[in-house]
Amino acid sequence: MAARYEQIAAELRDEILAGVHLVGSQLPSEAELAARYSAARGTVRQAVAILAAEGLIGSRQGARRIVLGGERSQSFAELHSFAQWARSKGHAVGGQVLAQRRRRAASAESVRLGSAEVLEVLRLRTLEGEPVLLERTVYASWIASAVEGLPSDCESVTQALYDRVGLVFAYGEHLIDAIAAGTEDARLLGVRRGSPLLRQRRITTTQEGRPVELSDDRYRAGSVAFSIRNSIGANPLTRLALP
């Protein structure tokens, strides 16, 4: 059972996406919404704060909230899990582990992951059958055996780890830039050496702040872009497929 303010947020979001509240128009005042949902004003404020963080509505003190529009973003799950994002967008997703081995952590890795031994995995992910993403991931030793137990063509590692050991990826730090494809990148992704790739390096931790993985993901140019909707207060992020 979701919280009351989440229910209200969901109803308002649906109304906006359904066109009940047109883009550019004013949302009902907090007092009206509170009356409509028989909730306190504070509860309504929590609800609209969610929508504002999603970039769906804007607000200024003194004036009514304005519908800014368009699509919403699920943000975190989408950013973290390639498979979850792809499936939610209706894409056919595939994956294959190409190499996997345990080794001693390099010094930078051991500092960031907090473990001396790591599990290194090289995965190739496909979208509609086309290779689009090369993942070089290093897992901390405490989660390594669970990762080794996954099938080599596991679609969603995030989902599988949640189902098997209850692991939740709660926080992530991502670094996004562009680089030229190296020899191995080019061969596996089916592009020419030196062609542009979109690189996402990330470290993910659990809710307690324990590091789980360190990853270097490389997307073929033209296949995927990152989309960020931000406002003065908040900055959600999603990933989009290019036509």
Next chain:
Amino acid sequence: MAARYEQIAAELRDEILAGVHLVGSQLPSEAELAARYSAARGTVRQAVAILAAEGLIGSRQGARRIVLGGERSQSFAELHSFAQWARSKGHAVGGQVLAQRRRRAASAESVRLGSAEVLEVLRLRTLEGEPVLLERTVYASWIASAVEGLPSDCESVTQALYDRVGLVFAYGEHLIDAIAAGTEDARLLGVRRGSPLLRQRRITTTQEGRPVELSDDRYRAGSVAFSIRNSIGANPLTRLALP
């Protein structure tokens, strides 16, 4: 005068960055903080919500909040304004308008900006004297004359527009991907044709939802990366310079 919860958030942030609360350790409980700052628990909750959104601390119901991390992110201003970001990081920033003209809006532009005529500006930005960013920006007609009034080597357009006409960029939508440098890109940025560039396309609007500009920014690879710190609840974003 900032709000009380902002002051508390700032103090806590400073304490965390100063090492008073070590990474991985527990933050004082809401009740303790409320007593310390002589504020209500609700006010303290607003303060810690800010830090959680910045990715600085994590929280789970029932357990004390945990200090997750290191640097904080100013997020919006940094994402939007190249100059503001660069200056805050201590970089020497420069800029030059290479071309500027009014023209009729293409159909896609007129739909997104809501104006039939637009001002097109081509700007080259430098970091420590090196060209790193090529901006192709299209402004809506209602702001065009203010932009034309700016000096051609204006460092921060965002700041200048705020100072002159009180314009505040409140919402942005950004699309980040990698592309190969075209002939003009390569010449102006001083790289070889076909070498990778990090592209950021964005549309920015005011607080009322009025579109201001549409831009296509291209960064030389290796000069700048985007950094995103996200949590289940929130996703701030910053930009980082590479060594």
Next chain:
DNA sequence: TAGGGGAACTTGTACAAACAAGGCCAGACC
């Protein structure tokens, strides 16, 4: 000693009330 059961603690949710700050509009005034 290992495990279970609670009690105490902590964060999450919800409600109510009051005042501050800023926007909006209509009516008064020049």
Next chain:
DNA sequence: GGTCTGGCCTTGTTTGTACAAGTTCCCCTA
């Protein structure tokens, strides 16, 4: 006709209270 002002509306901030839900840890029991 244009402008200005004042009142009303709406959002922002703060406090207080109460209960729900999850975590932690100690103590007691088997």
